[in-house]
Amino acid sequence: MKVVPPIPVVGHVITDEDVGFPVDFVPLHQMNVDRTVKLLVDQHSAHLVDRHINAMDRIIRHYQHGYLMKDLVSVCKILNVCADRFQTEARYLQPMYEMVVLTGKPFLMERASDEVSFNRIVVESISQLGYLMRCDSSRIREAVCQSISSLYKPLKNNKKLLNLKAITATYSQQVIEDSGVADTLVRSLKLVQGDSCATLDILRALNVLTGSSAVNAEHTIGTDGAFTLCVQMNDADPSGGLLLFLTVEVIWNLLENGDVTRTTVQLANLSCIGALREAFRNLFLSGYSHYHRQLRNDILVLTTLIATNHSSAPFLETSFLRELVLFSTFQEVKSHNALVKHLILGQNHEDFELKKLLMNILVVLSGQQEYLATLSDGKLVLALVTLVEPLDGVRVPQQWSPAQTEELQLQALASLCTVAPLCLSDYFSYQVSTRVLLFLEWCLGSAVYKGEGNSFHGYGGRGTKRAQLRLGVRFLRSITSSMDDLVIQDLVDQGCLATLIGVLKQFTTGIDSTYDECDVSIICDALVTLSAMCESDVHRKGTFGTNGVDIILHFLNINPKLVSGGLGYSKLIVCVIESVWCCVVGSLTTENYFLEKEGAYFILDQLHNSQRSMSNLILGCLLDLVENPRTIPHVMTWRSPDTNRNAPSILIGLWRTEELAMGVVRDNHGVISDTFKPLWTSSGGS
16 A cells, blocks of 8 residues: 655745845734732832832833733723822822823734623723712823723734734724723712813813713713713812813713603703803803804703703792893893893894794793793793884894894794794783784885795795795784683774785685695685684674685685695685684675675585595584585585585595494395494494
């Protein structure tokens, strides 16, 4: 048998370095860190400080590119020993500081599986790093905060280590989130009270951790982080406002990435609202730079979020509400308060946004009954209605540009829709109805005005006065929704019925398919307002007259195909039917004219083509209309233009549809099974 020579096996690996090829890798030799730990804690060598320092210096030089994951336990033991000893032996401070700095570099792994194998160790090590904030040393605290920030958002390292690889940024962020170090940083704020530098370092680290992480945000909120941060935002700050800026940034991160409700709950208390008031007031009165104005607006938005989620927060007890009203109205209402005596808002973007934000927060706070007296004392309604003046394009207010004036005017109208029904005494005192009706006359007039249409409230008003018209009619709808007899009578006495009919008449010249969402909104609001004014007064229904009936008939004859096409046409049909019910039915003169113009036919057309959810409204209107004897012949004569069905057939079909939906039981001959309980359903209930 022929012997096959064995295949030679190479017992070693030849690297590029062995054959002289250039390499970019930095070798990292093995080092036993446990020996240094033993040197520090052993009772026979615990007093050899010089040897301790030398051993730690060797570790620092060896791991200048980052610690191995397997050595993190030993490194943390060394740091904890140094933390306990540097108070009595100052020489431990410098090497401890340098070792903490190195923890900010990405940890190194020898195998791809190290991220899984040492995950628990890495998490515990980062937690131990956060516990070093207990050290009474500003350098150590600064190094801890910077290391945590650097580890969470590591910089790209161009150094390549032989047989080693740095952990990924994603893994680094995950272990920091699992460690709960954000919780530790929040708790350490109480330890560093009075140390502004350490406080700033902690805030910088929290800003990095909570900027994009919901987990870190929840950890921060879980330790009352929002409250802890807010109450110290006005502490002495030699940095010139950086403390306040970072505090607001972190709280914003908590709102964006954490639970908004839990965050605002922590802020809705006397201490936090007082701190926000002080910060806002100082920036409002003495902040003149672009940076300060932005920060001031951020605080106001933050306060608005608190008011939106917890309107019962102590804005009244801290006098914050009174100051907000003052700052919002001092330009329109003359005040002798010393706070605003020499205060001027410019045309810059930040001051303009501030004006809008102040109106917005006062509208939010007006939902609380106990705040209305303060709003009334501050003459908020007067300030808002002062902005509602015709814009003739010639007279331009000194403090705002034409585009800014239009935005403020529209927001003031929108604000009045909410505030005026709650402050009816001010509504009458400042003749708000007269001013708004005059404003609507300007909107309906022939004066040329090209609206900018820039703001949210300016939707649909580009190049026209439609935005002003829409909000003016919306205000009338809002104020009549209070159903106050004095309010409605005041509007009727000033010719509001004729004004609204004039508004609707503008939309009867074209075809209904040309209406956009803004047009439909104006029409609906005008119809609802007319319904509220005419519902309970026969004389007003007579004043509504033939002109009003003609307009209603135009909208009642709308193409049924548009109802299901969006843009709010279904809402328009509901408003038209309601206006027939409230403005026509009940007055014999208007009813007869309505019937002469085939109004009953139009109602039956809508009943035939309407959705099931609208049938009850149309049937209710038709039921009251048939009390007029002239209605019955119209109903019996009507035929569907599509199917030639008559009214009884349509009504029976509706009855059967309702029975089917209710599950009424019938036998094989179509007779109701239980004649004593005819609406008794198959499920056993009516």
